[in-house]
Amino acid sequence: MVPLLTTPLPVPHGFTTRLGGVSQGPFQSLNLSAATGDDPEKVAENQRRALSLFGHPPVAGLKQVHGVEVHLVKGPGVWEGDGLLTKTPGLLLRVGVADCYPLLLYHPEGVVGALHAGWRGVVGGILPRALELLEEMGLDPKQVHLAMGPGIGGQCYQVGEEVAERFAQAGLNTFTPDPKAPGRYLLDLEGALLLQAERAGLLRERIYRVGLCTHCEPTLFSHRRDQGKTGRMWGLIMLPR
Structure with a gap:
């Protein structure tokens, strides 16, 4: 059985872990991306297992580019x-x-x-962009419920001065000097996202955090911890049929 991390979000959703699949080696076991170098047949079986949790529905996915482009979609496909x-x-x-x-x-x-938020997406404002699109659709973004899945924690995410400066320029001062590495900083991406959510008027009681650090938690894939040789997890959501 594939475990799924969920939150109080009141629609079908979840975040996969690395458990419950068939991949081996650094991709063990529920790697959901064939672009990692994993066996495509094993990845296909992992994807089948993950999608079975939602009844094998049509899927809309992304070719992710670490940007802030958000698409309003009506059916299955892949968007950049x-x-x-x-x-x-x-x-x-x-x-x-x-x-x-x-x-x-x-x-x-x-x-x-569903949004993919790395440091470029966070500092670029992918969450505010999605909320702006809702407003353009005539909806009040302050009514949004937001679930934040696992990600690298601030205590583990070391960045250089140029990245810290980008966050400072964006008014996101969620970084501190790394006491163990002069000239380097520890960046709290989740803290920056929470700050953006609050600035947009989202209510604290409608923000749900899984609260797990991918770098620290062995049941999660971490690109940085595993030096790039690792699998991928999914964040998944849909409106009930």
Whole structure:
């Protein structure tokens, strides 16, 4: 059985771990990306197992580019960008991660979203962009429920001065000097996302955090911990049929 991390988000959703699949070696066991160098047949079986949790629905996915492009989609397919929104019941939205944060959104007037948020997406404002699109659709973004999946924690995410400066320029001062490495900083991506959510008016009681660090937790894939040789997990959400 494939375990799924869930939150109080009131629609079908979840975040996969690395457990419950058939891949071997550094991809053990539920690697969901064939672009990692894993056996494509094993990846296909892993994907089948993950999708079975939602009844094998049609899927909308992304060719992720660490940007802020968010697409409003009506049916299955693959879009270049890092965010999806849909009003289509039964259409499963999918993002892939292995340190970046998977964000799942639900608006009570019948919209769900899935976002891929690495440091470039966070500092570029992919979450505010998705909320702006909801507003352009005539919906109040302050009603959004937001689920934040596992991602690399601030205590484990070391970055250089240039990245810290980008966050400072964006008004996201969620970084501190790394006491063990002069000239380097520890960056709290989740803290930056929470700050953006609060600035957009989202209510704290509608923000749900899984609260697991991919770098620290061995049951999760981590690109940084595993030096690039690792699998990918999915963040998944859909409106009920």
